Amino acid sequence: MYRYDEFDAKFVAERVAQFRGQVERRLAGAITEDEFKPLRLMNGLYLQLHAYMLRIAVPYGTLSSKQLRKLAHIARVYDKGFGHFTTRTNLQFNWIKLVDVPDILSELASVEMHCIQTSGNCIRNVTADQFAGATPEEIEDPRPLAEIIRQWSSLHPEFVFLARKFKIAVGATEHDRAALLYHDMAVDIVRNAEGQVGYKVVAGGGMGRTPYIAQTMSEFVEREDILAYLEAVLRVYNQDSRRDNKHKQRIKILINAIGVEEMRRRVDREFAEIKRTGSLQLPAEELARITAYFAPPQFEALPDNMPFGDKAFEDWKKTNVARHRAPGYAIATISLKTVGQIPGDASADQMDMIADLVDEYSLGEVRVSHEQNLVLPHVRQRDLPAIFSRLQALDLAAPNSGLITDIIACPGLDYCDLANARSIPIAQDIAKKFADIGRQQEIGELKIKISGCINACGHHHAGHIGILGVDKKGVEFYQLQLGGSGAEDASIGDIMGPGFGEHEIANAVERVVNHYLAVRKDGERFLDTYRRVGMEPFKNVAYQEQMYAAHTG
């Protein structure tokens, strides 16, 4: 893992001291709320529906056991005993007191964490594949580049006041687990025809009110040029994006307004200029220095020998265990989606006990996925039964990774000041409806994603089945979207039609899923069947209760 150097530690300590002073001045009335708000947002502090919410950055989703224990400690001492992992692989606390925040930031700094770049119109916390450094599929570990981007973007003077937030992800595998194509900009580590490793850069993806799939800016950027190229994209965005309309300020709007060819032309011009000055070349020795922090652990020489167990263990192994790059090792996903639980939530006790597991079995490291689960990246295959048993005791052994109950849900109206409708109870209702593991396995891969408002923190546009909560005269309704994907075959879900009531939406989802089971061909996922047959048949079954009521009413 990356460790802070002297500069990082000093920088974070100074920010803590600076914010402590800002909080003191705010409480003393020396600065107004209008003056204070941008300062607190720069430190990840929002005022939500019930209280302050603090969003803590987990760069590229990587945490040490020590950091996880610190998060558990903060949950216990300063919050209400739990935290919420988000689709940006961050952690949110929902019940924070303003007066405690300087002390919390100080605690975080002691384990090399902070809340910078988790809010505001800046380059946000960089995300990456949660299997980074562990999966045999990758060309190379994407985290060294993610860390370099983090360092380059932290308080970058040119990009501190962008028109809007800017999200970057890095991947390195054909199978995209980091939703690259839904990011403002993403870097895919690729190999060219000559076998040389470099970077494909895409930009202009995004969710929210106007969803777009990212478009290719460059098929291949040389290693030493990557920061120059990213800076060129950011510079064009910063200079040319609209600042007069808050709904048109993201890079996706700019690219789609001027066209991708024109965007590329502008970026290439800036790129040439930056290259000419030579100020942003990435030195090979610096890349090597950062990469060394992410060197693979010393794996034992073990044979591949996957253990067998009872049905519960085999079910879990089937969905939650993935192949590792080292023989005798595996990647284990800890589902934070036990049926009936709040997606992405973990209690302080669970965090502490996962930290113990991480130390005992996963070489001290755990990952956060954008699907709101945790991952033990490096576990010995022979330890899987013991890990599973410990997870069962924590109620975190749901064998559902990638299945219909592995639902993404934003905090929604239960916590969020921006939300129009609740997300969590809908996720819980649907999960309960499909709780039977045999039924889940029969359905196969099916990603449900729920957002409580158009801002789409719950990624509803990218759900095979997406659900968007809306407010109709103070009452919650839920729109269904079908056919979205956040993977390498990215697509934006199609809106089915009028929304369903709070007590109807789970039934409508069930009718849609049952229809899929009735018409699918061998080997088809829900998404494949939808792409083959289209919306109409699903729409007919989803609304059948209403149609029946209309005919008989």
Place this chain on the structure above:
Amino acid sequence: MAKVQDPQMLTANRLRDGEVLYWAKGGWVLGLKDGEVFADPKAADAALAESQRDVKNNTVVATYLFDVRVADGVIKPVKEREIIRAKGPTVRGEGKQASHV
């Protein structure tokens, strides 16, 4: 036909800890049930204006009026958002307002 205006209440968050507050007779209380209901929009606007005193003296933030209905002496916000804000999250029992509703 002119829309009938629902009664209103005034709410804010306490600056130092974010706690949800309701206006009652020139001050703030923790529970919705103890808050003041304004049948007259002018009285509600006057309370909002008076409450700016506490915004200026940095004890509260985010003041606003919201619609409620009162039946059998029980106050119920019109919008789901305000019902949840008053009671706390519907998915956990940790809502700090819950005991005051």
